[in-house]
Amino acid sequence: MAVSTLERPIAARPSTWFVWAGMTAFGVFLLGIIIAVVVDSFGRQWFDTWLPDGLTTSWYGEAWDRFSLGEVIGVTVGVAALVVVISVLVGVPAAYVLARRDFPGKRAVMLLFLLPVLMPPITYGIPLATVMYSFGLGRTLTAVVLVNLVPSVPFVILTMTPFIEQINPAIESAARMCGARTRQVFTRVLAPLLVPGILAAAILVLVRTVGLFELTFLVSGPGSDTLVVAIYRGMTSAGGGEARQLISAMSVIYTATMLVMLVVALRFVNPTQLVAQVKETRDD
Amino acid sequence: MSGSRQQSRSTASLRHRLAERGVDPALLMLLPGLVLAVALFVYPFSYGIGLTVQPTAEMQAQWGGGAFANYVAFFRDPFVFDSVWLTMRLALPAALFNVLASIPVAMVLRHKFRGKRLLTSLLVLPITLGTVLTAQGLLIFAGRQGWINRTLLEFGLIDEPLRLVNNYLGVMFSLVITGFPFAFLLISSYLSGIDPSLERAAKTLGAGWWQRFRRIILPLLAPGLATTFILTFVLAFSVFPSARLVGDAMGSTRVMSLMAFRAFGEQNDYAMASTIALMMGVVELLVVAAVLGLRSLLYRGTTGGKG
Numbered sequence: 155m156a157v158s159t160l161e162r163p164i165a166a167r168p169s170t171w172f173v174w175a176g177m178t179a180f181g182v183f184l185l186g187i188i189i190a191v192v193v194d195s196f197g198r199q200w201f202d203t204w205l206p207d208g209l210t211t212s213w214y215g216e217a218w219d220r221f222s223l224g225e226v227i228g229v230t231v232g233v234a235a236l237v238v239v240i241s242v243l244v245g246v247p248a249a250y251v252l253a254r255r256d257f258p259g260k261r262a263v264m265l266l267f268l269l270p271v272l273m274p275p276i277t278y279g280i281p282l283a284t285v286m287y288s289f290g291l292g293r294t295l296t297a298v299v300l301v302n303l304v305p306s307v308p309f310v311i312l313t314m315t316p317f318i319e320q321i322n323p324a325i326e327s328a329a330r331m332c333g334a335r336t337r338q339v340f341t342r343v344l345a346p347l348l349v350p351g352i353l354a355a356a357i358l359v360l361v362r363t364v365g366l367f368e369l370t371f372l373v374s375g376p377g378s379d380t381l382v383v384a385i386y387r388g389m390t391s392a393g394g395g396e397a398r399q400l401i402s403a404m405s406v407i408y409t410a411t412m413l414v415m416l417v418v419a420l421r422f423v424n425p426t427q428l429v430a431q432v433k434e435t436r437d438d
Numbered sequence: 439m440s441g442s443r444q445q446s447r448s449t450a451s452l453r454h455r456l457a458e459r460g461v462d463p464a465l466l467m468l469l470p471g472l473v474l475a476v477a478l479f480v481y482p483f484s485y486g487i488g489l490t491v492q493p494t495a496e497m498q499a500q501w502g503g504g505a506f507a508n509y510v511a512f513f514r515d516p517f518v519f520d521s522v523w524l525t526m527r528l529a530l531p532a533a534l535f536n537v538l539a540s541i542p543v544a545m546v547l548r549h550k551f552r553g554k555r556l557l558t559s560l561l562v563l564p565i566t567l568g569t570v571l572t573a574q575g576l577l578i579f580a581g582r583q584g585w586i587n588r589t590l591l592e593f594g595l596i597d598e599p600l601r602l603v604n605n606y607l608g609v610m611f612s613l614v615i616t617g618f619p620f621a622f623l624l625i626s627s628y629l630s631g632i633d634p635s636l637e638r639a640a641k642t643l644g645a646g647w648w649q650r651f652r653r654i655i656l657p658l659l660a661p662g663l664a665t666t667f668i669l670t671f672v673l674a675f676s677v678f679p680s681a682r683l684v685g686d687a688m689g690s691t692r693v694m695s696l697m698a699f700r701a702f703g704e705q706n707d708y709a710m711a712s713t714i715a716l717m718m719g720v721v722e723l724l725v726v727a728a729v730l731g732l733r734s735l736l737y738r739g740t741t742g743g744k745g
């Protein structure tokens with residue numbers, strides 16, 4: 155009996171089947187949601203039937219004009235790119251110092267960078283938005299970028315610190331022994347080693363920024379809404395919201411944008427490394 | 439260390455002495471990050487705390503309490519205070535479910551099998567969906583005329599369409615769909631940090647799968663579980679769009695973030711909005727502290743994974 159339990163292959167246990175059943179349920183829900191939105195966005199009318207009666211692509215054109223999606227997508231991509239560049243430029247040097255140096259007050263600095271990641275966005279988002287409005291920055295692109303930097307910079311720092319820690323400091327010492335100056339150490343030695351980590355952090359920041367709702371929503375307005383916020387406003391606008399298919403079309407555009415970015419990004423970064431980086435961050 | 443510092447105090451320059459303690463020009467690289475953190479986080483946050491004790495005249499007239507009228511209103515106004523309970527009722531079960539469900543899935547997906555990559559990407563897919571598309575999809579897929587209700591009706595399992603959205607259940611679905619992948623990714627990375635030879639040794643000594651799980655995997659995983667729980671709880675706790683879109687925004691899913699936004703955007707009472715937002719942070723930190731306390735109570739020591 156005992157022997158047979160030990161040798162039984164792992165796949166034959168009823169608990170395994172239970173897990174698979176749960177996973178299937180999750181998959182059905184997930185695919186159902188995605189397919190339902192896609193079908194809805196191409197459907198002419200869809201009330202109480204299995205499938206919509208007739209297909210059309212006109213919702214996309216209409217959504218594009220009604221919500222000036224060209225501008226919205228431009229804003230989304232522009233904001234995301236700016237946030238990624240700034241948070242990498244600010245975050246990576248800081249992460250380097252935190253990884254390599256020991257100095258008085260280091261723990262306090264770490265805590266300062268950790269807090270925005272741990273707090274609910276609304277908790278600091280509302281005072282931050284109040285400050286933005288009182289400086290006259292409300293509903294501007296500047297405010298949207300600044301607000302998005304608050305979680306992004308700490309995120310880059312927390313992701314990059316363990317990554318830099320694992321690079322052997324002897325490499326830097328060797329470069330210095332060979333006569334490299336600080337700038338050369340950074341550009342010739344560290345930068346190439348850091349590229350995978352920076353790319354992974356940049357992708358995660360990109361995905362987070364495009365998907366971030368709460369903070370952007372608090373400070374954006376017409377002309378500075380990102381795609382998620384535009385969809386939310388469409389769903390909740392006064393008078394019961396816009397036609398459902400318009401929202402579906404926008405949601406499909408959103409997910410397609412996100413998928414394209416991820417696929418492009420994953421060509422440069424190994425997904426398992428992405429996961430490992432996530433793990434490293436979440437540890438702190 | 440102290441000896442060398444004594445020596446350097448007498449001979450070396452200030453710059454040298456500072457460098458010995460780790461303060462040198464390289465620290466300037468930290469400066470931009472610090473400036474941003476202070477300007478965009480510390481300053482607004484302290485400003486917000488200051489705002490909470492500057493209530494509007496109406497608040498003071500209605501609730502009394504002078505400078506603390508906003509806090510009085512928060513604790514006394516059942517419409518506001520109940521949102522704490524409503525948020526907890528959503529976030530705690532959602533986080534607990536996500537963590538508990540991730541353990542068996544991560545255990546099974548530890549092993550190599552065909553289609554593992556596909557399955558993992560399927561699990562990660564919801565991250566690209568975002569809360570808004572998930573909400574829209576749930577409204578269509580699980581609505582009265584949605585495919586779920588239609589299938590159940592077709593098979594005669596129910597007579598009336600089930601109410602799956604625009605209530606508590608709808609928000610719960612959306613929290614699981616967005617939160618589960620996160621929990622799963624984290625837990626599988628913690629699980630991969632546990633040395634498999636420990637389990638093999640236990641197996642050699644005759645431990646059954648339950649004993650191996652209970653005595654070996656679980657204690658080593660416990661710190662990781664606590665971290666994962668905290669992070670998924672933080673995600674679920676600040677639920678906002680889905681509570682409004684697939685929930686019952688004025689009833690069973692009137693969460694704290696909705697109340698904070700209502701005060702901010704609709705009533706333009708920045709002081710009250712900051713108060714609710716601050717209390718949100720306090721409540722969340724209390725739960726986090728409780729989980730961390732529980733964790734240190736249960737287990738202290740090194741683990742296979744980090745955490």
